[in-house]
Amino acid sequence: MLAEHGSGRREQELLCRCGQRLESRGVRRKELMTILGPVAYDRSRYQCPRCQAVRYPGDEALDVVGTTRSPGLRRMMARAGSQSTFKDGRDDLKIYAGLEVSAKDVERVAERIGQEMDIWSREEREQMPAEDGPEPDKDIPLMYISYDGTGVPMRPEELVGVKGKHADGVAKTREAKLGCVFTQTTVDEEGRPIRDPDSTTFAGAIERAEVFGWRIYGEAWRRGLARARRVVVLGDGAEWVKNLAEMHFPQALSIIDLYHARQHISALCRTLVGSDEKKMERRRQRWWALLDAGRVETIIFQARRFLPEDPDLKKAAEIEIRYLDKNKERMRYNTFRAQGLFVGSGVVEAGCKTVIGQRLKQSGMEWSVRGANAIIALRCIMKSNRLEDYWESRTA
Ligand SMILES: [Zn+2]
Structure with missing residues (x-):
């Protein structure tokens, strides 16, 4: 089945990045690791006569450029590595699927996919139309935007120049910022707000407040900020939380967590x-x-x-x-309660625990910023129920 994708006559000519027409250079074998075990796969190799660049169109079609692992396997490894420690992930894959990979492999794949997801969601934010057309059916009565910080334990070399919270001044963690967006349509019989089921999505990273501001703004925009009739920003009274709200959501009602x-x-x-x-x-x-x-x-x-x-x-x-x-x-x-609004930032605080704490703050863990951000990106996508969106966009 794979061979069909990898070789055979091509209808269209292939061009190099430099514009030159690529020439066929025979067939090369590649050993792919798949969820059904190792599979040998033959595919045509093309090379540019001008700049010598090489392309394997079969690898591009199967999404295995620069890797020997199939997308299915990478998907499993990313999920395993995002759910628990990389060692546990390795053991799970062995038990559930009979797959032999190392903990380091799980880490590398999960990290790479996390980085790719971060790029994917950034591009998605950047490509969003600047203005939404009027779509009265899709109006959102009430949108909440809430964000908070939580410490992630770091390797010592990642803490140079980071000020500690305590008097001795030695920092052990860096602050990850996590934001969530959710909507509300109704209240219960007693007038208490009800969060729309499955309406919560997350975005976060270890980054400066200014950078994070655009991240959470992009997430709110993706969720339909322009179509929200009312917007509420919920947070603690921290200075950065307030500044971001004033800069990105000036139309919002701002509520300090009770x-x-x-x-x-x-x-x-x-x-x-x-x-x-x-x-x-x-x-x-x-x-x-x-x-x-x-x-x-x-x-x-x-x-x-x-x-x-x-x-x-x-x-x-x-x-x-x-x-x-x-x-x-x-x-x-x-007043807020009389209007049936949420007055607590429990959703984002729970998010800090489930999205970040449960995976990144286990005892003895020490992260690099790069590694932590990759796993945070992965878990944000996962907890926002967007994994399928991501894989579909890759297939496309
Ligand atoms: Zn070329």
Whole structure:
């Protein structure tokens, strides 16, 4: 079956990249590894008389240029390597399919496919039409865009110049940024929002915020940003999260994740009340209730009246107050809830665990940026249910 693709008379002449007509140079044998075991395959070799470049049209047709592994096998290896450690992946392939490959092979193939997927999704973003035509049937009532960061453990040489979180200044991780896009059409009987089933897709990488901004913007655009009647950006109050929202989604309603807001309230209570646990708990409950009611100004007003004497605590309290003041419009949880909107960034946080944590943050793991980004790309495509899209585009 393969031989049919690899050799035989060609109807059309083959051209080299340099424009010259290629000449047939006989048939060469290649040993292919397939999911049915090794298969010898004969295919015609063509060479350019001018620049000596070589092409095997059969390899191009079968998608085995520069590799001896069939697409089916590569697909299995990529999946195995993206699901668990490369060693586990190797064992799975042996048990499920009787295939003998090394852990290093699984790593190499998974990494290469991850890189190709990253290029594929970037090209897809870049080729997207700049404007969507009007398609009223396809309007999206409500689109959410949410993103967050999570640390990935790195090899020491990948951490040169990276500042650590702690006082000793030694970083062990680099931040991967992960974003998700999902939609909502309806609420339940109690008015709580319902995420559209299977509507969540992911995009992420270890990269600078500016670069990631275009990635998540591209993903939102692919999902129909232009056709969304309403857009909500959900995130913690981190500076980069806010900056990206202002730059790429100025039309969006911006909401700070309720649980992050609560943490800030707790931190504020701690600085004001000190070590009296009971008092601290009472105040916290009261202010959380005010927060739920969207009454951030009341919290600020009360906090200002009880500023501590200790200059360090006072400073800490003022930082929290400033945070609340700056972000108060993004904390009107009563209004958001009344409109049936999500107020928590649980989806992207769960994504940080399932897309990145489960595979990249196992104990003892140390990654290169390149390797980690390839696996993140693979897992984003997989968890977005887009693996088939990718393989189909390759076949095409
Ligand atoms: Zn040539």
